[in-house]
Amino acid sequence: MKTELTTDPERAAAVIRRGGLAAFPTETVYGLGANALDESAVRRIFAAKQRPADNPLIHHVGAVEEVRTVAKHIPSSAHSLITHFFPGPLTIVVPRAECIPTAATAGLDTVGIRMPDHPLALSFLQAAGCPVAAPSANRSGRPSPTDWRAVRDDLDGRIDCILQGTATRVGVESTVVDCCGEVPVVLRAGGISLEQLRGVVPEIQLVAGRDEALRRSPGTRHRHYAPTIPVVLIDDPAEIQVAGEAAYIGLTRPQPADAFVVTCLCPDVTLYARRLFAFFRESERRGARRIYCQRVDEAGLGAALMDRLARAAAGTASSKSER
Numbered sequence: 001m002k003t004e005l006t007t008d009p010e011r012a013a014a015v016i017r018r019g020g021l022a023a024f025p026t027e028t029v030y031g032l033g034a035n036a037l038d039e040s041a042v043r044r045i046f047a048a049k050q051r052p053a054d055n056p057l058i059h060h061v062g063a064v065e066e067v068r069t070v071a072k073h074i075p076s077s078a079h080s081l082i083t084h085f086f087p088g089p090l091t092i093v094v095p096r097a098e099c100i101p102t103a104a105t106a107g108l109d110t111v112g113i114r115m116p117d118h119p120l121a122l123s124f125l126q127a128a129g130c131p132v133a134a135p136s137a138n139r140s141g142r143p144s145p146t147d148w149r150a151v152r153d154d155l156d157g158r159i160d161c162i163l164q165g166t167a168t169r170v171g172v173e174s175t176v177v178d179c180c181g182e183v184p185v186v187l188r189a190g191g192i193s194l195e196q197l198r199g200v201v202p203e204i205q206l207v208a209g210r211d212e213a214l215r216r217s218p219g220t221r222h223r224h225y226a227p228t229i230p231v232v233l234i235d236d237p238a239e240i241q242v243a244g245e246a247a248y249i250g251l252t253r254p255q256p257a258d259a260f261v262v263t264c265l266c267p268d269v270t271l272y273a274r275r276l277f278a279f280f281r282e283s284e285r286r287g288a289r290r291i292y293c294q295r296v297d298e299a300g301l302g303a304a305l306m307d308r309l310a311r312a313a314a315g316t317a318s319s320k321s322e323r
């Protein structure tokens with residue numbers, strides 16, 4: 001299959017309407033979309049990404065009113081979150097409308113819904129005229145793509161089209177909040193912080209413990225980005241002893257900065273989150289043998305950033321013990 005590159009949202013939407021797969025930019029990361037109402041198109045997403053079938057997809061809408069076509073009903077907490085954060089880097093999990101094929105929700109009777117805050121994404125979704133089921137547009141186990149070249153590196157020849165936009169602004173995926181229970185629960189930290197959520201729905205909780213996370217959030221069951229190169233988390237770059245063929249990302253300048261094959265010095269946590277996944281990919285390309293990442297405070301966006309750093313570092317540890 002030849003993968004078409006286009007900057008025209010109407011062309012990418014036409015691919016969706018005829019049952020194909022189109023990658024598209026959002027404010028978080030690039031997504032790999034299919035018509036959510038077309039079961040065979042949805043199945044092709046899982047095949048292209050080599051994604052486990054028990055990991056449900058987020059349904060993207062181009063207008064707030066479209067949420068009603070995907071959800072069976074909208075709990076009041078979800079209603080408040082939609083009012084304050086749509087469009088934006090937030091996914092709400094609510095009871096699933098019957099028109100949604102179960103392949104897209106991995107057999108669950110709930111559905112994740114999100115409206116991206118990105119003009120090109122919204123033009124594309126509105127032109128598609130249907131909810132678009134879309135995971136991040138990477139091969140399973142790779143870092144989420146934050147620019148269209150990363151999508152092409154992972155999926156060229158496996159999907160119909162890539163809608164080319166600029167590099168994504170947020171850089172980590174959306175926050176996922178389950179609104180089905182009495183108390184809404186954050187299943188995945190992301191672009192909207194817990195502090196922001198609590199400003200609107202004060203009773204919101206973080207998912208309690210690993211077992212509960214595994215039960216309620218199928219995505220956390222799977223191996224996340226686990227680089228072949230060891231990822232080491234540090235508090236201060238002065239801790240780094242051997243810099244040979246290592247890569248570094250953080251807020252504090254390492255000494256000497258030119259001792260690393262890749263150095264990504266970030267002025268603040270927002271830019272750290274924006275650059276992290278591209279940094280991982282570049283470190284691999286440049287042949288780094290070890291990746292050092294500076295820890296950050298878990299306040300605000302720092303919680304999502306630390307979640308992704310911890311998963312990358314844990315992936316390293318588990319792949320070592322498997323060998």
Ligand code: TXA
Binds near residue numbers: 031055091105176188
């Ligand atoms: O920012 C994002 O969320 C990006 C862009 C493309 O929108 N999408 C994304 O999709 O990160 P993906 O498939 O890589 O991650 C979706 C996460 C997974 O952890 C999945 O388990 C969870 O959302 N999820 C989706 N539907 C769910 C549901 N019904 N119940 C619980 N968790 C759900």
Ligand code: MG
Binds near residue numbers: 135136144
């Ligand atoms: Mg993903």
